[in-house]
Amino acid sequence: MSETIIRIEHLCKTFGTGDGKVEALKDIDLDIQKGEIFGIIGLSGAGKSTLVRCINLLERPTSGKVTVNGQELTALKEKDLRKARRGMSMIFQGFNLLMQRTALENICFPLELSGLKGEKGWREKRAGELLEMVGLPDKADAYPVQLSGGQKQRIAIARALAEYPQPQVLLCDEATSALDPTTTQSILDLLKKINRELGVTVVVITHEMRVVEQICDRVAVLEGGVIQEQGDVSDIFSNPRTEAGRRLVMPNGEKIHVLPENRLVRLAFNGATSGEPIIATLAAQQGICLNIISADTRTIGDKSFGTMVLGLPQDETEAARALIYLREIPGVTAEEVTDLVQ
Ligand SMILES: Nc1ncnc2c1ncn2[C@@H]1O[C@H](COP(=O)(O)OP(=O)(O)OP(=O)(O)O)[C@@H](O)[C@H]1O
Ligand SMILES: [Mg+2]
Known part of the structure; x- marks a missing residue:
């Protein structure tokens, strides 16, 4: 049974007043489950950092409720809030380490601050384990x-x-955005390990779909301070329902020029086994050639997600046979499309 750890209800955040007013978050509703890796994705200025800062109340929401572990943070006084916040930690794009302290001393720092000081030896032992x-x-x-x-x-x-x-x-606010792809991968692997082995719920804020596809279970798409859609990563990937979702999943767009007489079919890969040469098989086994008009698929584990648009043969019988074949592939849905033709 899943259990909600973070619940956000009707959250709004407005900066400034009058003409200079910025509505950074508008009526956000979000439930994050204990033990999951939840992604919040959006372009620059979407409101991601504001949202994550409202989760731990570094930023006071203008209205709405934030409940963490059954405790309504928005109702707490500053002193109780400080205590409640300890259940949540944050990492940033810029790391925010103390430059005059060693790695070990940096790790010990929150323990020194928390009042729960313990002995220096105990703190260093714990920091050593974390370094490990x-x-x-x-x-x-x-x-x-x-x-x-x-x-x-x-x-x-x-x-x-x-x-x-x-x-x-x-809470990770663009934690890998300053890193190269290989280093990004290793940090994402580490976050995954922390999630699996320590049971820590991870909230990943990013502008990169790649990051979401690598580690997130579910994702919310944020644009203009509004959650445009949310759901399982595989669903949103294979079938984004909003313009905002499509912009993020298919950043290169799907608008293409094709001859008007061509019939088109859109394949949505929703966990099909990757590495199956669909086009080649159709050609070899059925003698049917299809044009790939556009493709934006990716592999997660050994499964394929994303979409591909194919041009069907002019010949009606061949087109029908191709459709039958495509519709029988497990993990793939095939539908004829007309909305791509400009
Ligand atoms: N302290 C502030 N005062 C006024 N406006 C703010 C403040 N913080 C954020 N904003 C505005 O709120 C909106 C959302 O900003 P936010 O930093 O949350 O976006 P973001 O999605 O994190 O962007 P990025 O990807 O560039 O980090 C922006 O229009 C921004 O200018
Ligand atoms: Mg930000």
């Missing part, structure tokens, strides 16, 4: 300037988890 977990046991004495971007983010992740008891939620 993020894969940098030999960097205890390194200063941030001596670390690469990926290593800095690993230290920031260890610091985010250092609080005792361990935070249940990790």
